[in-house]
Amino acid sequence: MATQLYAGEITKLKVARKQEYGYFLTNGNEDVLLHKNEAVEQHDEGNEVEVFLYHDHEGRLSATETMPVVTLDSFSILKVVGVQPRLGVFVDIGIQKDMLLSKDDLPTERTRWPDVGDELYCGLKLDKKNRLFADLSNFEEIKELSTEASEDLKNKETEGVVYRFSDEGASVFTDDGYLAFLHNDEMKQNVRLGERVQVRVTFVREDGRINVSTRPLVKEARLEDADKLYQYMVDRGGKMPFTDKSDPEAIKREFNISKAAFKRAMGKLLKEKKVEQKDGYTFVL
Known part of the structure; x- marks a missing residue:
């Protein structure tokens, strides 16, 4: 007995009749259109054709001889x-x-x-x-593709794609096949689902998964943050209403860095005598 046809199926159907704009295929119970633009070759009535079924832009069940890269049973x-x-x-x-x-x-x-x-x-x-x-x-599907990380990966850089979020951060599947977790505090800036990110391995867990960061190492971060703070002041007439005593939340909100990172960067600028702090402001020298 012929069964109902569903979108997402890859199935073989017979050519019931030809039209100028394509072919009507049937399973003996239901017909679908294989438009000529979706056919890879010409067919005669009675021919059997393997097709993928989908809904066209008007919601009608249609067929194509082009096979998708994913199906109902794969990703x-x-x-x-x-x-x-x-x-x-x-x-x-x-x-x-x-x-x-x-x-x-x-x-x-x-x-x-x-x-x-x-x-x-x-x-x-x-x-x-x-x-x-x-x-x-889902996570279980991604896990099937993964491999366990080794201890020597710590501080190494890798790249991957964000595939899900939790309240604590984002999960990344790396090009090397590692399951990685990027905590919110380790994000240099917010990331998107599907975004390709460059990350540094901060910890290799016992289960072979890794924790990662998009932030540079402390020494590199100090240089980068110092340059950012200096340019911030230059762009605002050579001063800013932030010092070592500023509120941590205000610093985080304005510069997206912690107060500790701010103080490290400011310490570098003060030591190099590029800036001075006075009356709640930092000035470029």
Whole structure:
């Protein structure tokens, strides 16, 4: 008995009839259109054709001979090709129609949404109405691809993609196959889902996972922060209303660094006699 056809299937169907604009394929119970733009070769009536089923822009079940890079039973890393704030983001699955990853599956904070060009680990799923959507890969799926890190990785640099968030930070899957955790305090700036980040390994855990940071080592950070503070003053007429005694929250809010980092950088500038502090201000000399 012929079964119902669903989006997301890869199946073989017979050519029921040819039209100027394509082919109607059937399983004996239901017909779908294989548009000529979706056919890789010409077919005759009665031919059997392997196709992938999806919904076109008008929501109609349609067929393509181009096979997607992901299916309902697999996942891959997909590029974000569009962002629609009311809907979500669109990813390229290898066919002419891009697939929607619903906003319901994206972070609540809009600033953490992927940008065009970012990369997401995704598969496909059907909702309750049998509509086809992109589906973010979960931790267990990513874990299957991972490898354990060795102790000698500490302080080494690597690169990877942010694949999920928690209250404490972001999870990153590195190009080397390591499961990495980037704590909020170790972010030089906020990161997005799907963003490719350069990280430094700060700790190798017993289970083979790693903790990472996007911040430089203390010595390098002191140089970088000192340059940033000096330029900040130059851009504002040679002074700023911040000193070693300023409120830590105000420093964090203005410069996105801790008070300890601020004092290290300021100490470098004072030692080099590039600045002086007086009456609650720091001045360029």
